[in-house]
Amino acid sequence: MSDIVGCRSILVIQSDWHDSLRNNDTSAWIYYKRRGEPAQYDKIGGTATSDTFQVQSRTERTISVKHQPSSLSTVFIAPVATFSGIHSKSVISLGVGEGGLGVSVCTDNKLHVWETQTGIVRRTLAGHLFDVYTCQLFPSGVVVLSGGGDMQLRIWDAVTGSCPVVLQGHVGAVLDAAVVDRGKNIISVSKDGTARLWNCGEGKCIATLLSVESVINCCALTNVTDAISLPHLEEEPDDLEHSTSGKLLLVGCEDGSAHLLGVECRKVLNSFTFGAAVLCVCWATPTRGVVGLSDGQLMVVDATSHTTHLLAHNSASPVESLSPYTIGIRERKVVGVLAGRRDGVCQFYQIDTSADSMLTNLYQLTGSDCDPVYSIATDLDHIYLACRDGCIRKYCRRDLRL
Numbered sequence: 001m002s003d004i005v006g007c008r009s010i011l012v013i014q015s016d017w018h019d020s021l022r023n024n025d026t027s028a029w030i031y032y033k034r035r036g037e038p039a040q041y042d043k044i045g046g047t048a049t050s051d052t053f054q055v056q057s058r059t060e061r062t063i064s065v066k067h068q069p070s071s072l073s074t075v076f077i078a079p080v081a082t083f084s085g086i087h088s089k090s091v092i093s094l095g096v097g098e099g100g101l102g103v104s105v106c107t108d109n110k111l112h113v114w115e116t117q118t119g120i121v122r123r124t125l126a127g128h129l130f131d132v133y134t135c136q137l138f139p140s141g142v143v144v145l146s147g148g149g150d151m152q153l154r155i156w157d158a159v160t161g162s163c164p165v166v167l168q169g170h171v172g173a174v175l176d177a178a179v180v181d182r183g184k185n186i187i188s189v190s191k192d193g194t195a196r197l198w199n200c201g202e203g204k205c206i207a208t209l210l211s212v213e214s215v216i217n218c219c220a221l222t223n224v225t226d227a228i229s230l231p232h233l234e235e236e237p238d239d240l241e242h243s244t245s246g247k248l249l250l251v252g253c254e255d256g257s258a259h260l261l262g263v264e265c266r267k268v269l270n271s272f273t274f275g276a277a278v279l280c281v282c283w284a285t286p287t288r289g290v291v292g293l294s295d296g297q298l299m300v301v302d303a304t305s306h307t308t309h310l311l312a313h314n315s316a317s318p319v320e321s322l323s324p325y326t327i328g329i330r331e332r333k334v335v336g337v338l339a340g341r342r343d344g345v346c347q348f349y350q351i352d353t354s355a356d357s358m359l360t361n362l363y364q365l366t367g368s369d370c371d372p373v374y375s376i377a378t379d380l381d382h383i384y385l386a387c388r389d390g391c392i393r394k395y396c397r398r399d400l401r402l
Contacts, residue, residue, distance in 0.1 A: 015369040018078035083119030091386035094375040097141030147174030178221040181243040189216035199240035214255035252278025292319025317343040323376035340373025
């Protein structure tokens with residue numbers, strides 16, 4: 001990938017550029033940085049003039065800027081809303097559903113259910129004994145899954161706040177989880193180095209899918225039924241197991257390894273070693289996963305060919321969060337991921353890097369002032385970012401357009 005599409009370089013703009021440039025009489029700083037080289041700073045807007053940076057277009061919440069020497073262009077998108085009243089401490093995990101509810105947790109262990117339209121907190125879910133590290137909504141949008149330092153997973157009614165199911169069995173903190181289809185089964189990963197399959201109705205661990213010597217930081221589940229033929233389980237599955245056929249699990253570990261597992265067959269199909277800790281993973285397509293590393297690299301894991309390749313390394317800032325994302329509609333769609341970094345930058349990276357499909361602009365969600373983006377969630381109309389500054393920022397998907 002060339003510098004034009006940002007494999008090794010990046011544009012970063014002042015976090016509150018939207019406010020600074022509102023009246024067209026003040027400027028905002030911007031810089032271009034190629035990894036390993038000094039940044040080039042300048043100002044745009046107001047009375048500022050620049051031979052290095054050119055403002056190409058501007059809308060109510062977006063500004064497109066081009067770095068002339070490199071031809072790198074980025075569309076910067078401001079939030080449509082900033083929810084500062086949900087939490088008062090760093091927001092470390094976030095989930096939203098299509099029914100209008102969101103769930104999030106912060107470092108003072110406040111697990112809140114809130115309205116995605118207004119940011120009004122509707123429920124506080126209390127029950128975990130120690131810090132909660134992960135939370136999400138089931139596909140129904142009214143059931144919450146959480147896991148934390150007490151080695152438990154809890155399943156909550158988001159409407160009433162009750163917790164009918166507690167899953168116990170891990171001997172280390174639960175760091176991430178994935179819901180299998182509609183949610184009869186879930187998968188969790190832990191500091192104890194295991195990935196476990198659970199039945200929610202019975203509150204029972206069905207199987208230990210993986211056991212390694214390292215802390216497992218993250219996991220993501222995909223359905224490859226129509227794309228890859230996976231090995232079958234050598235014996236009949238447990239009656240408590242549902243919809244695991246064709247499911248492939250990608251897990252990332254603190255020791256820099258990632259593993260591909262067939263859920264139904266209980267087999268590790270391949271393992272990969274990277275040069276830095278794996279902090280987050282997601283599936284950009286059913287067969288292409290993305291791994292975010294602590295050294296700033298984004299790597300693609302191809303489940304079909306069992307190979308890996310570099311997606312981007314335009315920043316040394318650790319990749320804290322990933323979410324699959326598609327820009328465009330109908331006949332033209334660009335598939336990729338949103339990656340949130342420790343320095344507060346959240347940018348879209350395109351998976352298909354063939355010359356005839358490359359984007360002419362990069363897309364970046366702004367608002368965080370150097371505060372890490374710890375979690376990303378999306379619904380049909382919006383994108384939500386959880387940050388260290390205690391804010392949850394909401395962006396309009398229509399602002400990311402081709």
